[in-house]
């Protein structure tokens with residue numbers, strides 16, 4: 001049972017990653033190129049010839065991007081399936097399909113949107129090289145705390161639902177998550193190192209495309225996985241398999 | 243976890259997965275899947291499991307666009 005769910009989760013993640021790649025290539029790459037152009041401008045101004053890149057831009061922006069998204073998609077899809085196996089039938093009375101959709105929405109907010117609001121994505125050349133340790137550490141910490149607070153909110157939310165009913169209980173749990181993670185976000189160090197002359201449009205477009213890319217990926221994952229574990233489609237697959 | 247361990251519903255198709263069955267999968271598959279996320283998002287950045295720059299360079303655009311810290 002778990003193995004079946006895991007395989008379907010990873011397949012759904014791969015398919016969603018292909019959709020996300022199309023979006024990332026069409027929408028994200030032009031913004032990313034804006035960062036590369038700024039980088040080249042700085043290099044030209046300082047008279048440094050950029051060293052020969054190990055991987056060309058043409059590879060990075062196509063195959064490299066696809067492989068990165070496929071690995072991310074298969075990993076997120078697999079973890080998604082494991083979490084699904086843990087929550088399905090235990091939280092609320094949602095069908096498998098609806099559980100998958102809700103889980104994807106919650107996952108997008110907790111894993112992507114909330115950490116992004118504190119530590120947004122940055123195009124190339126808009127961060128200081130020597131702060132990579134601090135930026136990585138704080139980003140991972142924010143992500144881990146967001147997940148931990150969300151898990152706590154679900155645990156507390158079950159009791160709140162039992163006491164105050166489904167609507168008010170869920171609202172209170174969501175509110176609790178937002179307040180606690182908001183305080184945590186306010187306490188964590190802020191990273192503000194975008195160069196003053198970095199093009200604002202590039203930064204804006206790049207960050208929007210990060211959110212858009214994840215919307216495609218998580219929506220695709222939630223809907224595809226839901227379809228794969230849905231009772232009717234499972235039965236049809238069994239019939240087709242004989 | 244006492245309440246609502248199994249909620250009967252007309253739309254429930256899958257059985258509820260017993261936690262005892264889930265636990266070993268969650269541990270082993272979970273570790274491998276998290277390692278994949280680490281590889282694509284962080285290796286050869288602040289920390290390196292593999293030496294060099296090849297992985298970082300190859301997945302570079304995805305790393306930036308997915309929102310992981312890079313350069």
Ligand SMILES: [Zn+2]
Nearest residue numbers: 124302312313
């Ligand atoms: Zn970079």
